[in-house]
Every structure is written in C-alpha cells, then in structure tokens.
Amino acid sequence: MSKKEYSKEMLLHMYEDMLRIRKFETKLTECFMKGMLAGNIHTCIGQEAAAVGASKALEKRDFIASTHRGHGHCIAKGAKTDKMMAELFGKVTGYCRGKGGSMHVADISLGILGANGIVGAGIPIATGSGLTSKIRNTDEVTLAFFGDSASNHGTFHESINMAAAWKLPVVYLCENNGYGVSVDINTVTNTDNIAVRAKAYDIPGKTVDGNDVLAVYEAVKEAVEYAREGNGPSIVECKTYRMRGHYEGDPAEYRSKEVTEEWKKKDPIDRFRTHLLTLGMEAEELDAIEEAMDKEIEAATEFATESPYPDASEVTLDVYASDNERSVIR
Structure with missing residues (x-):
C-alpha cells in the first residue's frame, strides 16, 4: 500500500465504496440464482479496487465509459x-x-x-467524449474502462492512435483480469503487460497492482492531471482477477483452482481493511461501515422488488427521438 498520506475521510470512503460494490453484487448473485433477474449478469467481485481507485481520481464533471462488467464502475462514479x-x-x-x-x-x-455489452465498445465512445471536450474547450477528462481482451480489438488501436495524435483528454484503463471469457490473455498476446503498447503511440503507459486501491488511485490521478493539462491520453493497466466466472453460472473450469486460491489471498477489500487497521483505525469503525452497507443493499433490494415494471405504453419511449430532439439533431 502507498506510503503517501491521505485524509481519513477519503480512505474510509474508498473502503465504503468497495464494500458497497461487493455487497451489491453478492446480493445480485443471490437474486439471480432465485430467478429474480431477467437476463444474465457479469460481476466484478475481486476487482473493486480498480473501479474505486480510478473513479476517486476523477471529478464529478468527468466522464466514464464502462463495460459489460460495469456495476462497480457506475457505483464508484x-x-x-x-x-x-x-x-x-x-x-x-x-x-x-x-x-x-x-x-x-x-x-x-x-x-x-x-455500460456496454459489446467488448471494447466504450473505448471509441470515450475517445469521442474526449474530442467533444477538446472542441468545446472544456477541461473534462474521460476514462474508458476495458478488459484485457478488448486490447486486441481494432477499436483499441484506432481510438488510442486518434487520441494520441490529437492529444485528447482520455485515460484508457485496462482491467487485466487475465481472461477474456475462457481465453488466457497470455496465449493470445505477445507481451506480459498491456500498458507497454503505449510506446507505439508515444504516450505514457503504466501497469499497477489492480488490487491495491491506492496504487490505482495514484496512477489514474497522474494520468488524469496529465490529460487535463492538455498533454493527451495515457494507458493505465490494473492487474487484477475476477473471483467468479465470466458470467453468473459459469463454472470457470478453464482456470486453475490453485491460482484462484492465491488470488483470494490478495482480496482488495481484505487488504485495504488490514492497511486501515495498521494506520490506527478501529475495527469497530470498519465493522460499522460494513453493517451500514448491508442495510443499504437490503433496502435497495426491497426498493427494486416493490417498484413497478414499465407500463406497456412505454415500449417506444426513449427508443425513438421526439420531434424536438430530431429538430436539434438536424
């Protein structure tokens, strides 16, 4: 963990948000197994430090483009x-x-x-957002979350090349959890780290421990400041691991149980709790935060179950633009 000094308020907020994401997704898995959700879900359990560390380095006016595994990104933002x-x-x-x-x-x-169901689709969207900020001469920064396998898509290279050439205020953050569905990234990529590809575009690239929330925060903070000052984009790679399968119900038999057990020992929430205790924070205080998150998620679930479904009359609402919206587009 970082030796830099941070306010107690900030550290506790990071801990709270990581717990909020973990509790939210743990409850989701329970609801899914009970058949309470339509469709499938992709959880980021084990990757919470990347979402929280990155989002805490942004300001409210900044933007994010998420992925199919995006619950944590949205909550952290x-x-x-x-x-x-x-x-x-x-x-x-x-x-x-x-x-x-x-x-x-x-x-x-x-x-x-x-969030986006298409692998890597957030990368060009973030690039377009960065171009908008540059054209409007504002100082927002956009951060694109994407997985390791998305870095082998053409949109990754095309987008980053454009952002580098035009010095767009974008941070490209790779959550490298080692697998694209069942494919080991090391079998389809000829480098140990994704961030080294930054050299091809002559932009900064950094690889950090994605399960260390402060390491992620510091790397992204540096990249955000670099972008906001008009210097252009960066790539930040967070080495992490998803503790569950690609989708809920995936047995993940393509992964070694021994490797998964080793990653469990690097759980980002457990590690951060230990760090906070070494800083002198009380276990009771951290326990109280966890209890509060349990209550929040139970209340959220109750809110969701009691809320009504959309009326059938809304089937085309937000699908087609209104006359006023079409006139603006023209």
Whole structure:
C-alpha cells in the first residue's frame, strides 16, 4: 500500500465504496440464482479496487465509459444502489426505466456514458467524449474502462492512435483480469503487460497492482492531471482477477483452482481493511461501515422488488427521438 498520506475521510470512503460494490453484487448473485433477474449478469467481485481507485481520481464533471462488467464502475462514479438494483430488476424506477438492465446502465448527470455489452465498445465512445471536450474547450477528462481482451480489438488501436495524435483528454484503463471469457490473455498476446503498447503511440503507459486501491488511485490521478493539462491520453493497466466466472453460472473450469486460491489471498477489500487497521483505525469503525452497507443493499433490494415494471405504453419511449430532439439533431 502507498506510503503517501491521505485524509481519513477519503480512505474510509474508498473502503465504503468497495464494500458497497461487493455487497451489491453478492446480493445480485443471490437474486439471480432465485430467478429474480431477467437476463444474465457479469460481476466484478475481486476487482473493486480498480473501479474505486480510478473513479476517486476523477471529478464529478468527468466522464466514464464502462463495460459489460460495469456495476462497480457506475457505483464508484456515484450511481445509487437502489436505482441500480431497480434497473437490473427491469423496474421503471431504474436508471434507464428498466430497459437497460445489467449491461446498459447510464446517467449523463453523473458522467456515466453507459455500460456496454459489446467488448471494447466504450473505448471509441470515450475517445469521442474526449474530442467533444477538446472542441468545446472544456477541461473534462474521460476514462474508458476495458478488459484485457478488448486490447486486441481494432477499436483499441484506432481510438488510442486518434487520441494520441490529437492529444485528447482520455485515460484508457485496462482491467487485466487475465481472461477474456475462457481465453488466457497470455496465449493470445505477445507481451506480459498491456500498458507497454503505449510506446507505439508515444504516450505514457503504466501497469499497477489492480488490487491495491491506492496504487490505482495514484496512477489514474497522474494520468488524469496529465490529460487535463492538455498533454493527451495515457494507458493505465490494473492487474487484477475476477473471483467468479465470466458470467453468473459459469463454472470457470478453464482456470486453475490453485491460482484462484492465491488470488483470494490478495482480496482488495481484505487488504485495504488490514492497511486501515495498521494506520490506527478501529475495527469497530470498519465493522460499522460494513453493517451500514448491508442495510443499504437490503433496502435497495426491497426498493427494486416493490417498484413497478414499465407500463406497456412505454415500449417506444426513449427508443425513438421526439420531434424536438430530431429538430436539434438536424
């Protein structure tokens, strides 16, 4: 963990958010197994430090583009768990009125440009957002979350090349959990680290321990400041591990149980709790935060289950642009 000094408030907020994400997704897995959710879910259990560390390095006015494994990104950026839960339950009180579901949560007011079911699709969206900020001469920074396998898509190279050439204010953050579905990234990539590809575009690239929330925060903070000052994009790679399968119900037999057990010992929440205790914080204080998160997630689940489904009359709402919106587009 970092030796830099941070306020107690900030450290506890990081701990709270990581617990909030973990509790949220743990409850989701329970609800899914009971058949309470439509469609499937992809959890980021084990990757919470990357989401929280990166988001804490951003300001409210900044933007993120997320992935199919995006619950943690959205919550870390400020999304409320009750509206998140309602969205995943397909209820009208959700962020997208129940129409987006797990892979399409969005809220522009929070800077969440949207999760995305297409691998790597957030990378060009973030690049476009960065171009918008540059054209408008504002100082927002956009951060694109993506997985290791997305780095082998053409949009990764095309987008970063454009951002580098035009010095766009974008941070490209790779959550390298080692697998693209069942494919070991080391069998399809000729480098140990994804961040070394930054050399091809003459931009900064850094690989950090993705299970160390402070290491992620410091690396992303540096990249955000670099971008905000007009220097262009960076690549930050977070080495991490998803503790569950690619999707809920995936037995993950393609992974070694021994390796998974080793990664469990590096659990980002357990590690951070230990760090906070070494700083002199009381176990009772940390336990109280966990209890509060349990209550919040139970309340969020109750809110979602009691909320109504969208009325059938809303089937085309938010699908087609209104006359006023079309006139603006023209």
